[in-house]
Amino acid sequence: MELENEISSSNNSSAGSREYKVVMLGAGGVGKSAMTMQFISHRFPDYHDPTIEDAYKTQVRIDDEPAYLDILDTAGQAEFTAMRDQYMRGGEGFIICYSITDRQSFQEAAEFKELIYCVRHTYDIPLVLVGNKTDLEEFRQVSTEEGMNLAREYSCSFFETSAALRFYIDDVFHGLVREIRRKESSLTVAEKKMKRKDSLWRKLKGSLRKKKESTT
């Protein structure tokens, strides 16, 4: 595991596989660091050490393709959130987390899409919504249905996880990479269509010019 202070600007790792810049968002104490640690090193920190900003790198295979993940674990606590705009500008995909045992954290999760929009000026950003701490079912304050409804509003996938038990943790990170890949391939299709239109247009202009020349 490698600790970094900044997310790099390149999309290619030194190993040559595609690099994905992932940002963990959510209120303080919802389990962003615990989820990241479970994903990367199968460890669960059972204490709350409020994050200022940590970055982790890991390489995994997702759908038989290598993926180099650059994960920025951000601060949920208000006193450490000054860098928010900067990491929202750099992220390619966001994991928005709340705790199912904390309604306030769900309300904060519902504000992140607008915050991202304010910085990126588009809603077309890969997202995954996560309700963590399902092992604490008896303290649940946010129903699964409410989570699903918010995900529908966000047009993103939704998982309920337990970082403590490592339930659905891989699904969250893999789901986001799939989302980024999907966006990329739809862009490629759109780009191809644009190119085709462009070359048709040029052909049309070329034949019009020839016609003009032959009539003069």
Ligand SMILES: Nc1nc2c(ncn2[C@@H]2O[C@H](COP(=O)(O)OP(=O)(O)OP(=O)(O)O)[C@@H](O)[C@H]2O)c(=O)[nH]1
């Ligand atoms: N029972 C249970 N506790 C969890 C789970 N995930 C995290 N915790 C606990 O919740 C507390 C906060 O977890 P963190 O991962 O530090 O939370 P965070 O979102 O990174 O918090 P900030 O860095 O302050 O924004 C810790 O005591 C964790 O052990 C979970 O799935 N189940």
Ligand SMILES: [Mg+2]
């Ligand atoms: Mg943390």
